[in-house]
Amino acid sequence: MTTSAITKxxxxxxxxxxxxxxxxxxxxxxxxxxxxxxxxPQAETARVPALYWLSGLTCTDENFSSKxxxxxxxxxxxxxxxxxxxxxxxxxxxxxxxxxYDFGLGAGFYVNATQAPFNKHYKMYDYxxxxxxxxxxxxxxxxxxxxxxxxxMGGHGALVIGLRNPERYCSISAFSPICNPANSxxxxxxxxxxxxxxxxxxxxxxxxxxxxxxxxxxxILVDQGSADNFYPEQLRxxxxxxxxxxxxxxxxxxxxxxxxxxxxxxxxxxxxxxxFHAQYLK
Amino acid sequence: MTTSAITKxxxxxxxxxxxxxxxxxxxxxxxxxxxxxxxxPQAETARVPALYWLSGLTCTDENFSSKxxxxxxxxxxxxxxxxxxxxxxxxxxxxxxxxxYDFGLGAGFYVNATQAPFNKHYKMYDYxxxxxxxxxxxxxxxxxxxxxxxxxMGGHGALVIGLRNPERYCSISAFSPICNPANSxxxxxxxxxxxxxxxxxxxxxxxxxxxxxxxxxxxILVDQGSADNFYPEQLRxxxxxxxxxxxxxxxxxxxxxxxxxxxxxxxxxxxxxxxFHAQYLK
Numbered sequence: 001m002t003t004s005a006i007t008k009x010x011x012x013x014x015x016x017x018x019x020x021x022x023x024x025x026x027x028x029x030x031x032x033x034x035x036x037x038x039x040x041p042q043a044e045t046a047r048v049p050a051l052y053w054l055s056g057l058t059c060t061d062e063n064f065s066s067k068x069x070x071x072x073x074x075x076x077x078x079x080x081x082x083x084x085x086x087x088x089x090x091x092x093x094x095x096x097x098x099x100x101y102d103f104g105l106g107a108g109f110y111v112n113a114t115q116a117p118f119n120k121h122y123k124m125y126d127y128x129x130x131x132x133x134x135x136x137x138x139x140x141x142x143x144x145x146x147x148x149x150x151x152x153m154g155g156h157g158a159l160v161i162g163l164r165n166p167e168r169y170c171s172i173s174a175f176s177p178i179c180n181p182a183n184s185x186x187x188x189x190x191x192x193x194x195x196x197x198x199x200x201x202x203x204x205x206x207x208x209x210x211x212x213x214x215x216x217x218x219x220i221l222v223d224q225g226s227a228d229n230f231y232p233e234q235l236r237x238x239x240x241x242x243x244x245x246x247x248x249x250x251x252x253x254x255x256x257x258x259x260x261x262x263x264x265x266x267x268x269x270x271x272x273x274x275x276f277h278a279q280y281l282k
Numbered sequence: 283m284t285t286s287a288i289t290k291x292x293x294x295x296x297x298x299x300x301x302x303x304x305x306x307x308x309x310x311x312x313x314x315x316x317x318x319x320x321x322x323p324q325a326e327t328a329r330v331p332a333l334y335w336l337s338g339l340t341c342t343d344e345n346f347s348s349k350x351x352x353x354x355x356x357x358x359x360x361x362x363x364x365x366x367x368x369x370x371x372x373x374x375x376x377x378x379x380x381x382x383y384d385f386g387l388g389a390g391f392y393v394n395a396t397q398a399p400f401n402k403h404y405k406m407y408d409y410x411x412x413x414x415x416x417x418x419x420x421x422x423x424x425x426x427x428x429x430x431x432x433x434x435m436g437g438h439g440a441l442v443i444g445l446r447n448p449e450r451y452c453s454i455s456a457f458s459p460i461c462n463p464a465n466s467x468x469x470x471x472x473x474x475x476x477x478x479x480x481x482x483x484x485x486x487x488x489x490x491x492x493x494x495x496x497x498x499x500x501x502i503l504v505d506q507g508s509a510d511n512f513y514p515e516q517l518r519x520x521x522x523x524x525x526x527x528x529x530x531x532x533x534x535x536x537x538x539x540x541x542x543x544x545x546x547x548x549x550x551x552x553x554x555x556x557x558f559h560a561q562y563l564k
Contacts, residue, residue, distance in 0.1 A: 069351035
């Protein structure tokens with residue numbers, strides 16, 4: 001795989017570390033991409049482990065960077081944050097035919113699309129698992145220790161990618177994840193569009209189905225707000241709870257009373273998630 | 283003064299407290315306004331003191347609410363956050379003739395305008411000092427203890443309002459404030475437009491000129507980033523330092539190496555500002 005270098009777009013000091021935006025040409029996605037990185041102060045003198053954060057529908061790398069308040073904890077704990085975009089981008093990239101928020105641009109669902117016209121660009125699974133880590137680990141002071149987290153569609157992505165690659169991620173967490181997309185309206189629309197009607201192809205991207213049969217599972221922490229507009233229909237947290245129970249894995253799935261689907265919820269608990277991952281990234 | 287009641291637009295749980303948006307008809311501004319409030323968990327059972335936050339050019343109440351990460355500290359310290367908009371709003375409110383970002387809508391500069399066509403609506407000084415506190419203290423579980431802070435144009439507003447009303451605000455802080463608007467390009471444009479060419483009318487809205495002669499001054503904390511694009515020309519921090527020195531007041535004015543004008547800077551130090559105010563709000 002040929003990957004071009006990453007180019008710095010902006011850099012801002014934050015909690016003594018560096019909040020940086022990069023752009024690059026993605027060989028996997030066949031388009032120009034941007035992503036954000038937070039390098040903690042410790043990265044000035046040593047290599048640090050990384051937490052990958054996958055964002056939700058409509059987001060770019062900027063939502064988590066500006067709203068979650070994660071940098072203060074990453075700075076204390078010496079963890080880099082790697083914050084990719086949520087889909088391929090650019091005029092050449094096909095969108096939903098009605099420019100809907102839940103498919104196409106801003107809604108890549110972290111799958112490798114097999115269906116035209118999406119199968120050229122929509123390879124977010126490979127981008128997150130392979131191309132982006134290879135790029136940032138070559139260019140930045142990172143160890144090869146990785147954890148993964150995300151929100152909503154990105155919580156789905158974090159669970160799926162973490163479960164399918166236990167040798168690459170030492171811990172997994174999620175806020176308000178789409179736990180069983182094969183049976184949720186968002187997931188059914190996305191999987192039909194990207195993967196086609198054959199539901200046997202969907203299983204590899206469904207956290208609840210994966211968790212049921214997973215052999216080696218990294219520690220998992222999930223937070224779900226009880227006042228979330230998308231809970232339970234779209235998110236189907238109960239399916240993940242059931243799978244965790246059947247497989248007897250190390251998964252803490254918490255229902256947080258009164259919290260909604262927003263970044264106010266994420267901000268309230270991101271410190272606990274960073275501390276959770278820090279145990280395993282050491 | 284007749285003021286209508288405030289109406290809740292939205293409410294979200296955040297760090298165990300409530301992030302709320304209200305709307306109301308402003309008698310002072312002659313338009314409908316929105317503002318945000320964070321009520322810490324302590325407000326469930328007791329009245330709490332309030333920190334007013336004044337935002338900068340182009341902002342609404344949402345920037346500080348979503349990006350500063352202040353709620354976690356307010357929740358710990360038992361302080362309410364009152365977060366107003368930065369200008370009158372609505373189709374009837376005159377804007378800059380070229381819709382510039384630094385005058386008119388989103389740029390009220392916390393003055394009482396005297397010049398047509400701005401003198402009907404642009405009374406942000408009275409709105410912040412009188413109408414808004416009266417409304418929120420009648421409707422919410424607040425004590426009459428108040429502190430004030432802000433960013434850039436809002437840092438100017440916090441300093442000016444705090445200095446002119448020492449009996450109403452027990453402490454003052456600011457990030458990247460416009461310290462001497464009578465001599466900065468932003469301030470000269472705004473004051474000419476809102477107050478007219480008579481510079482004697484400008485002095486009451488210039489923190490450096492006010493601080494030089496102030497009799498009773500609340501404790502002041504100011505943070506200014508050294509990598510701020512608007513420093514020193516627009517912000518003129520040295521004028522505030524000089525005035526504080528001449529008047530021998532309790533003002534700590536800190537230059538933070540490498541930080542810029544953004545909310546990444548505010549987030550990095552908002553905890554210290556909340557702790558500073560908490561000493562005096564007790």
